[in-house]
Amino acid sequence: MNPVHVQQIECLLALADELHFGRTAERLGCSQSRVSQLLAALERRLGVRLVDRTSRRVALTRFGAQFVDEVRPAYEALTAVLARAHERARSGALRQLRVGFHGSVYEEITVAFRRLRAEHGVTVALNEIPLGSPFAAVLDGRLDAAVVELPVREPALTVGYRFPPQDRLLALAPSHPLADAAPVDVEALAGLDLLHPTGDAPDYWRTARVPHATPAGAPISSSMGISTVQEGLALVAAGEHAMLVCRPLAERAARGDVRYLPVTGLEESSQLGLVWRTDRAVPALLALAGLLREEFTGPAARPPAPSAVPA
Structure with a gap:
């Protein structure tokens, strides 16, 4: 089945306005033969004549006039959507x-999201990402940003x-x-089996989550991976593993089967x-960054300019 192209619809609507092949061609910026080709292709697709053409006049058929009335609102709606998208781009x-x-x-983050909508007309769609894959969805364009x-x-x-x-x-x-040994000295981590995030995160990021060794050089065991925080807390509650988390x-x-202890060192x-x-630092993202800064540090804080992170 041959598809109907937007250019064919555009041609018919222009011809319906002009009722003249020459003026239609001039309006569309093409030749009269191209106008005839587009019209003929549309008529073949619909299986009916849309325009009667003689040496003296051009007129829509009864079917053509009805089709124009029905298709024009849809075409105008489509062009409006495209125009808005172009303007946003x-x-x-x-x-x-x-x-x-x-x-x-x-x-504080959700407050910034609400302000972004109220002050800038931009909504936020939240997506939970795997614990050990912090960057992939942003890098491949599935997400605009990530916290x-x-x-x-x-x-x-x-x-x-x-x-x-945060601690x-x-x-x-x-x-x-x-x-019951609060606070815990960092060297005691060598006697634990710490949970680590699983995923495609780079090694430097994984090491920042779970160090390979204590400051004194004692190796830290990490035999089990997790993909979500809740999975990690459940394993901690079972008693065989521990996990480093932010305050x-x-x-x-907070839960009765997990204790959180400060770590010194x-x-x-x-x-x-x-x-x-x-390469996708759109104004909406810059606005969100500014609102987060205000929520966490106050409006008087001078915002540093965002910069590319060095390799």
């Missing part, structure tokens, strides 16, 4: 941002906003021998970042 504006996240979205743990050293990505650093806590089952997660994931804290592709 030209200006870099988006009506919706697709944002990925791990685990949970904090209240993920740092560091980010991908040349194609920009950290548009860095959230305030890292050790999640243990209440029955674990270290559960905000611990405060929002950890070299790095936990820090989230709003990350997007450097």
Whole structure:
């Protein structure tokens, strides 16, 4: 079955307005023979004559007039959609941002999302991404941005906003021998089996989540991988594994079968970042970064310009 092309519909509508092949060709910027070809192709597709043409006049057939009346609103709606899309592409504006996240979205972040809609007319569609795959969906264009743990050293990505650093806590089952030893010294991690995220994250990112060794050089065991935070907490509660988590997660994931203990001596804290592709830094993303900055540090804070993350 031969498809109907938009150019054929455009030609018929112009001819219905002009009722003259020469003026139609001039209006469309093509030759009269091209107008005849487009009309003939449309008539073959529909199986009916749309235009009567003599040496003196051009007129729509009864069927042609009815078809024009029916198809014109659909064509005008399509051109309006295309025009709006072109304008958004030209200006870099988006009506919706697709944002990925791990685990949970904090209240300050959702406030920024609501303000983005109220102040900029941009909504946010949230998508939970695998714990061990922080960058893939942004890099391949499935998401516009993601709120993920740092560091980010991908040349194609920009950290548009860095959230305030947070303490890292050790999640243990209440029955674990270290559960009452708060705070836990970092060297004690060598005696634990820490959970690690599974996925396609680069090695530097995995190491930041679960170090290979303590500062003194003692190896840290990590025999089990997880794909979600909730999976990790369930394994911790079972008593055989432990997990490093950030303080905000611990405060929002309180449960009776898991204890969260401070760790002294950890070299790095936990820090989230709003990350997007450097070549897709549209105004909506810059606006969201500014709103997050205001929610976490106040409107008086001077915003640093987002920059590409070095490799």
